[in-house]
Amino acid sequence: MVMGVVSAKRSQSKKTVMYLILTILCACIFLGVKYFEYSHKFEEGLLPPRWYHAQPTDTIRDTAGNVSHGYGTFFAFYFMMTGLHGIHILVGIILLAWIAIRANRGEFSKAYYTPVDLVGLYWHLVDLIWIYLFPLYYLIK
Numbered sequence: 001m002v003m004g005v006v007s008a009k010r011s012q013s014k015k016t017v018m019y020l021i022l023t024i025l026c027a028c029i030f031l032g033v034k035y036f037e038y039s040h041k042f043e044e045g046l047l048p049p050r051w052y053h054a055q056p057t058d059t060i061r062d063t064a065g066n067v068s069h070g071y072g073t074f075f076a077f078y079f080m081m082t083g084l085h086g087i088h089i090l091v092g093i094i095l096l097a098w099i100a101i102r103a104n105r106g107e108f109s110k111a112y113y114t115p116v117d118l119v120g121l122y123w124h125l126v127d128l129i130w131i132y133l134f135p136l137y138y139l140i141k
Helices: 002-009 013-044 070-104 114-139
Strands: none
Touching: 002 013, 002 114, 013 070, 070 114
16 A cells, blocks of 8 residues: 555555455455354354354353353454455555546546545555554454
């Protein structure tokens, strides 16, 4: 995305389109990985509390010995946050495609590249959110 913005600033329409399409392809690969990840979690029963039905060894008990729904609550937040992130990626893909079409028409130059820059800022915000979500849901035990 950064290279797309830089190319737009330099009036290099073909490079701008190429970098935007590469960004879209990477986003689609990311969503494909999420699809397989979600499918696996659904098959394992790793779902929000109402539908959580993983193996009994995966349950945790509170201090009174009652089964806790901590895992189910975790997966409720997990699906909510990663799903919301996925929706923002889909919006980003649509915006990137729109900007790529306009760049292909030669609408951007060093005199006017604001839409490319603004979509780039949106894309980087979505990126920053993932940088927060990844360690929160994938690295912390």
